[in-house]
Amino acid sequence: MNLQVLQEVTAFIWQEGDMLDHGEYDAWLALWAEKGTYIIPIDPNEEDFDNTLNYAYDDAHMRQKRVQRLIGGESISTSPRPRTVRTLSRFRVLADDGSRVTVRCAQNLREFRKDVLKHYSADIVYDLVRSEGGFSIERKLVRLINSDDALAGIGYIL
Amino acid sequence: MNNLIEAVNLECDPADLVQADRVHTSLYTDPKLFDAEMEKIFYSTWVWVAHVSEIPDAGSYKSTFIGKQPVIVVRDRKKAVHVLLNRCRHRGATVCEHKKGKTNSFVCPYHGWGYALDGSLRGIPHPDSYGDCLDKSELPLVSLRVEEYAGMLFATFKDDIEPLVDFLGPAKKWMDLFMKQGAGYGIKVPGEHRFRFPGNWKIQLENTTDAYHFPLVHKSFLHSVDQQTMDMLDFVGGSGYVEDLGNGHSVMVMIPDLVDLEANLDAPIPTRFEELAQELRDEGIEDMQVRRIVRAVGGSGFNLNLFPNVACSMAFFRVLQPISVNETEIHHSVITMDGGPAAANRYRLRLHEHFQGPMGFGTPDDSEAWERVQKGASAGEDLWIMLNRGLPGEKPSEDGLVSDVSAETGMRAAYQQWKKMMSV
Numbered sequence A: 001m002n003l004q005v006l007q008e009v010t011a012f013i014w015q016e017g018d019m020l021d022h023g024e025y026d027a028w029l030a031l032w033a034e035k036g037t038y039i040i041p042i043d044p045n046e047e048d049f050d051n052t053l054n055y056a057y058d059d060a061h062m063r064q065k066r067v068q069r070l071i072g073g074e075s076i077s078t079s080p081r082p083r084t085v086r087t088l089s090r091f092r093v094l095a096d097d098g099s100r101v102t103v104r105c106a107q108n109l110r111e112f113r114k115d116v117l118k119h120y121s122a123d124i125v126y127d128l129v130r131s132e133g134g135f136s137i138e139r140k141l142v143r144l145i146n147s148d149d150a151l152a153g154i155g156y157i158l
Numbered sequence B: 001m002n003n004l005i006e007a008v009n010l011e012c013d014p015a016d017l018v019q020a021d022r023v024h025t026s027l028y029t030d031p032k033l034f035d036a037e038m039e040k041i042f043y044s045t046w047v048w049v050a051h052v053s054e055i056p057d058a059g060s061y062k063s064t065f066i067g068k069q070p071v072i073v074v075r076d077r078k079k080a081v082h083v084l085l086n087r088c089r090h091r092g093a094t095v096c097e098h099k100k101g102k103t104n105s106f107v108c109p110y111h112g113w114g115y116a117l118d119g120s121l122r123g124i125p126h127p128d129s130y131g132d133c134l135d136k137s138e139l140p141l142v143s144l145r146v147e148e149y150a151g152m153l154f155a156t157f158k159d160d161i162e163p164l165v166d167f168l169g170p171a172k173k174w175m176d177l178f179m180k181q182g183a184g185y186g187i188k189v190p191g192e193h194r195f196r197f198p199g200n201w202k203i204q205l206e207n208t209t210d211a212y213h214f215p216l217v218h219k220s221f222l223h224s225v226d227q228q229t230m231d232m233l234d235f236v237g238g239s240g241y242v243e244d245l246g247n248g249h250s251v252m253v254m255i256p257d258l259v260d261l262e263a264n265l266d267a268p269i270p271t272r273f274e275e276l277a278q279e280l281r282d283e284g285i286e287d288m289q290v291r292r293i294v295r296a297v298g299g300s301g302f303n304l305n306l307f308p309n310v311a312c313s314m315a316f317f318r319v320l321q322p323i324s325v326n327e328t329e330i331h332h333s334v335i336t337m338d339g340g341p342a343a344a345n346r347y348r349l350r351l352h353e354h355f356q357g358p359m360g361f362g363t364p365d366d367s368e369a370w371e372r373v374q375k376g377a378s379a380g381e382d383l384w385i386m387l388n389r390g391l392p393g394e395k396p397s398e399d400g401l402v403s404d405v406s407a408e409t410g411m412r413a414a415y416q417q418w419k420k421m422m423s424v
Helices: A003-021 A025-029 A060-071 B031-042 B164-168 B171-182 B201-207 B227-232 B271-282 B287-296 B342-355 B363-376 B409-422
Strands: A032-041 A054-058 A083-096 A100-113 A116-131 A134-144 B022-024 B047-051 B060-066 B069-075 B081-085 B100-102 B121-123 B143-149 B152-156 B187-197 B241-246 B249-253 B302-306 B310-313 B316-324 B327-337 B384-386 B401-404
Touching: A003 A025, A003 A083, A003 A100, A003 A116, A003 A134, A025 A060, A032 A060, A054 A060, A054 B342, A100 A134, B031 B316, B031 B409, B047 B060, B047 B069, B069 B152, B081 B152, B143 B164, B164 B171, B171 B187, B171 B249, B171 B287, B171 B302, B171 B310, B171 B327, B187 B316, B187 B363, B201 B316, B201 B327, B201 B363, B201 B409, B227 B271, B241 B409, B249 B409, B271 B287, B271 B342, B327 B342, B401 B409
Parallel strands: A032 A134
Antiparallel strands: A032 A054, A083 A100, A100 A116, A116 A134, B022 B384, B047 B152, B060 B069, B060 B100, B069 B081, B081 B143, B143 B152, B187 B327, B241 B249, B241 B401, B249 B302, B302 B310, B310 B316, B316 B327
16 A cells, blocks of 8 residues: 555645535635536446436536625525534545546535534545646545435535 | 215315416415315326336336325236236225335235236135125226326226326327337336435426526526537527417427427537537447437427326426425436447436436426425415416417417426316
């Protein structure tokens, strides 16, 4: 096991989580590769995300729009903004070819908004490409463990 | 003896709770009214259960609910559709726990009673103990009456109500128009967004023909689309209309130009579809068919509300499932062109994700507004919900009553049907 790679990707992913919990969206948008995709599928066994229905399938344009919606103050479901704390753990490097690292980890996220506390658990698979001074996100795949259940509105970025 | 206790004992006459221009707040909040609605509405009329494409083959099934009762919608070996109560006739366990799939039979996991796709009881393990006191032909899964129009399957517990086509009446022509978004390929339902909100089911029912909320609640969505789409969705104050179609059904036409997706195929292709049109041409699809596809790809210019539980809503089916007086589950079923070009279907999938679902740019704001209605309705229990918008301009039409696009005509239609059914 290459502990140095594990430590590098863990530090990167923790930083990403911290940015999202603290609303640092410009910094978060800058973490992405140009053609990067942010995907939240419905069917736990689905692999063809292009041709099936997802909760989110964002390219750079849609990520920008999603951030704008969260901070723009025009959406009643995101004002007041939900507070989130996410814990990321159980990191495992699935593949590393020197330029691209695939990492799987566990995310437990607590959301509080108005008078309700909610909990979402997910497996996240990151495809990270090595870039100057670190990584860029090529794909972030969030598989909620209850993705095929009826959910409530999620007014933030998982 | 079973009849000594009435299942529903209402303290007031439901007819007094619905006036021509308003309904009483208790329609959102009274659990006894909710119980009565299950009996008198959901178990007494045609309720939508599936689109035919969800059960394409022999043995295909989906499980769903009619009111609070779990049912299985299944196609048998001869391709006939059955709607069966999801309850073993032995000791009551559900015989199917999957949302969809394909099977040869339904076997109860508790004692192994096996049922054929048409619901008939086929096998009982260790039958000797029953001697001659059990006749398998008397214990099939309970089968409901099922009828179809335009690919939409409806079921009912009642054998004596009117045929489905009579119940739908003038809504049928709108269903036919809606299906034109298949662009000649036919309609397919390949998936859905499911979410719940803490509010009464009728709050969502109302919303389907509520143009009034759109520019306000969906401001953040409108600011996330291109200018052309934004102009198209600026329909409040436009030339659209809402029409009461009878039996609680209604249609809201937001974009009159997109009522008939097969008309005006010679018109220039809007800029926002040009890239898709080129992709389709590059695939070798001939010009007229390309025009037909791109005109259909964004859906129809109207919402058709079918009382009580389904809507043909622009580009998707909206299904509502009451959970309790203050909780409702909504399904937004995505529609694609069955066997149509993958590029066009991807366009439809991405459009659906953009607005619908728990992470869409539209649905969560609707859901928040409905939740606020339920919360606010707990105040002032003697107050009324006002539904008089568009009343002065309302006129008789060929199919019922018509008023301006943001009139509350559709809601009044639904509540008149509610009143009629609840007063029986």
